[in-house]
Amino acid sequence: MNHLAIHNPATGALITTVVADDAATVADKAERARAAQAAWAATPLAARKACIERFAVAVRAELEPLAAIMTRETGKPIKMSRNELNGLMGRIDFFLGAVDATLATETVFADGGMTEQIDHTPLGVVANISAWNYPWFVGGNVFVPALLAGNAVLYKPSEYATLTGLAMARLLHAAGVPADVFITLVGEAEVGAALQAQPIDGLFFTGSHATGERIAKALGPRLVKLQLELGGKDPTYVCDDANPQVAAESLADGAMYNTGQSCCSVERIYVHARIHDAFVTAFLATVNSFKVGDPAVEDTYIGAITRAPQLAVLEDQVADAMAKGANLHCGGHRLPGPGNWFAPTVLTGVNHSMTIMQEESFGPVIGIQKVASDAEAVGLMNDTRYGLTAGVFTPNEARARALLAQVRAGTVYWNCCDRVSPRLPWSGYGDSGVGLTLSTYGIQTFTRPKAWHLRQA
Numbered sequence: 063m064n065h066l067a068i069h070n071p072a073t074g075a076l077i078t079t080v081v082a083d084d085a086a087t088v089a090d091k092a093e094r095a096r097a098a099q100a101a102w103a104a105t106p107l108a109a110r111k112a113c114i115e116r117f118a119v120a121v122r123a124e125l126e127p128l129a130a131i132m133t134r135e136t137g138k139p140i141k142m143s144r145n146e147l148n149g150l151m152g153r154i155d156f157f158l159g160a161v162d163a164t165l166a167t168e169t170v171f172a173d174g175g176m177t178e179q180i181d182h183t184p185l186g187v188v189a190n191i192s193a194w195n196y197p198w199f200v201g202g203n204v205f206v207p208a209l210l211a212g213n214a215v216l217y218k219p220s221e222y223a224t225l226t227g228l229a230m231a232r233l234l235h236a237a238g239v240p241a242d243v244f245i246t247l248v249g250e251a252e253v254g255a256a257l258q259a260q261p262i263d264g265l266f267f268t269g270s271h272a273t274g275e276r277i278a279k280a281l282g283p284r285l286v287k288l289q290l291e292l293g294g295k296d297p298t299y300v301c302d303d304a305n306p307q308v309a310a311e312s313l314a315d316g317a318m319y320n321t322g323q324s325c326c327s328v329e330r331i332y333v334h335a336r337i338h339d340a341f342v343t344a345f346l347a348t349v350n351s352f353k354v355g356d357p358a359v360e361d362t363y364i365g366a367i368t369r370a371p372q373l374a375v376l377e378d379q380v381a382d383a384m385a386k387g388a389n390l391h392c393g394g395h396r397l398p399g400p401g402n403w404f405a406p407t408v409l410t411g412v413n414h415s416m417t418i419m420q421e422e423s424f425g426p427v428i429g430i431q432k433v434a435s436d437a438e439a440v441g442l443m444n445d446t447r448y449g450l451t452a453g454v455f456t457p458n459e460a461r462a463r464a465l466l467a468q469v470r471a472g473t474v475y476w477n478c479c480d481r482v483s484p485r486l487p488w489s490g491y492g493d494s495g496v497g498l499t500l501s502t503y504g505i506q507t508f509t510r511p512k513a514w515h516l517r518q519a
């Protein structure tokens with residue numbers, strides 16, 4: 063029997079060891095999901111909704127212990143764990159409110175004896191291979207609408223968020239979702255690879271570009287519906303007419319929230335030369351106010367780095383920037399353990415020859431680059447293989463709209479950042495992925511439109 067050891071990234075201590083899947087148990091679970099899916103799809107939507115409503119009530123009732131589990135296994139500051147669970151409630155409310163209209167059969171043509179209709183049938187058995195940084199958000203974005211739409215879900219939490227994934231299954235089952243309609247698979251990469259090899263009708267992946275590319279190559283020839291929600295190198299431009307203090311406070315939070323481990327973290331900042339120095343001063347003051355420490359403590363803002371190998375990535379990015387002439391204002395190094403810690407790091411004098419302005423950092427590390435014009439800023443914002451989010455700070459809405467219209471990103475922000483709404487689609491350009499979650503499109507994506515041509519005899 064395989065086992066998975068789960069460690070606390072803030073202390074390095076072993077939390078527990080759980081039974082993990084292997085190729086045989088993955089195949090067995092996939093078969094069980096296949097056998098159970100048709101009955102779930104035939105269950106009235108109102109009954110499926112009732113299960114998700116009960117699930118939300120149960121999550122709310124257990125919010126504190128669930129937040130504590132997430133904090134222990136990921137190193138996420140406890141307040142942010144609570145924020146995530148509360149945010150999940152809003153997403154569930156959106157899906158419950160939107161699902162009837164979104165899945166309703168549409169009559170698109172009716173003339174004499176001829177009627178044309180579209181209905182939305184579930185994909186069938188869908189796999190969800192998920193990330194650890196927001197396990198409830200990125201998991202819930204998939205399993206809530208997928209279940210509502212009548213699919214069975216094979217859910218593989220990240221090996222860094224396994225206890226959270228097991229809690230999701232427990233609560234969904236207690237809420238009435240049949241045991242074989244939502245099944246958790248426990249393990250590391252090889253369990254994900256075994257899952258993707260099963261006869262599935264869709265694979266919804268959230269994680270790194272490297273893994274997404276590997277999955278796409280394996281799945282391509284099988285013509286299975288594939289969605290990839292991958293990384294980003296999200297830029298924000300602060301225009302010369304912006305309030306540097308306001309922009310700095312917002313962007314420091316956008317860059318460092320969740321210890322910089324958000325797919326939509328602000329990863330690059332461009333500031334017009336006219337306000338650059340005032341912005342940097344205010345930015346540093348905000349970053350210096352962030353409390354680094356035990357994620358279980360109430361006022362901690364910067365917690366642990368969840369995956370130990372990321373520490374070397376951050377060190378390399380800082381070293382590369384320094385070697386090429388960047389100025390280091392704070393941090394730039396690991397903090398003493400036990401556990402995985404990296405000091406909040408701010409660099410200026412950066413440019414696009416540096417990996418810190420090209421590759422996802424995924425940590426509390428940010429580069430700030432001075433620019434001379436809007437055109438230069440737009441050129442730099444688009445100088446990336448990614449395209450998840452991008453933002454502009456200026457009081458001038460027309461200027462912001464004109465700039466953001468030119469930026470290749472799935473989500474754009476005016477005077478805000480690091481924000482996700484259940485009402486809006488979440489998608490990326492380029493290496494940030496294919497497909498989407500959230501919004502009514504993020505319900506339809508778990509269905510197949512079926513075209514009906516109906517002629518009265």
Ligand code: NAD
Binds near residue numbers: 194253254273291292
């Ligand atoms: P990861 O790619 O290391 O792992 C993601 C999942 O894939 C895990 O469950 C892992 O076990 C599994 N996996 C790894 N190798 C596999 C393989 N060969 N075959 C099948 N499955 C495999 O990513 P991560 O470290 O968990 O997440 C961080 C990344 O996720 C960042 O790049 C972040 O930007 C991205 N992310 C994107 C979004 C988004 O909405 N676009 C949201 C959250 C995170």
